[in-house]
Amino acid sequence: MLQLIGFALVLAWNLPPASAPAECDESDVYIAGVPDNFEHPAEPSFPSLELVTYAKTSWPQLIHRRFDDDLTDVALIHTFSGWKGSVCGATLEIRLRAGRSVMSTNDSVRLELTGGDDHQRAFAYWTTIRNVTGSWGPGDEATLLLDLGNLPRYVNFPTDILPTLQDGDLDLLVEDDTAIDYAILRICECVSSEGRTPVEATSWGRLKTSYR
Secondary structure, eight states, rough: OOOOOOOOOOOOGGGGGSSEEEEEEEEEEEEEOOTTTOOSOOOOOOOOOOHHHHHHOOOSSSEEEETOOOOSSEEEEEEEEESSSOOEEEEEEEEEEOOSSSSGGGOEEEEEEEESSSSSEEEEEEHHHHHHSSSSOOTOOOEEEEEEOOOOOOOTOSOOOGGGGGEEEEEEEEESSSSEEEEEEEEEEEEOOOOOOOOOOOGSOOOOOEEE
């Protein structure tokens, strides 16, 4: 088991108002699953019809729709949705635990379905978990906090996927030998007040990882 490094992340509902970026009109929080340290009963995920259709017809493994489940060769899918304004920043927090299979070492997080038959290119961005954490294998746990305007470099995927959030949703797929406790998306809507200067989309947040 990896040793504790960094600092514990504070959940969105405990953050003081001052922690919101100054350039935000609003900072909206979208929670999937329950932060309960993988305790059962498991909680359902809610993927869009488009994501479900893609997963059933083109994804090479089985899919399921529950957080906390510890399964082998089964991916979790979920779609965040509901915001309507222009997005200037966003972070995605995900709590993960590698399963018992040694194949968990190559598990990945994939964001925003773009479609197509090539599952390597069917999402706007993806990265292996070990690319973020440094290593990943049976029993490891980590909380990822991904800045969607400044993502970790992986192959030649863009590191800024904020433009894909302007339509009001974000798809998530985590494969396929790793359990997901919860996922929290925080959306920073752009300042729209008259006379205020728009901000750079990539000015908010950094990438952090904490192990337990």
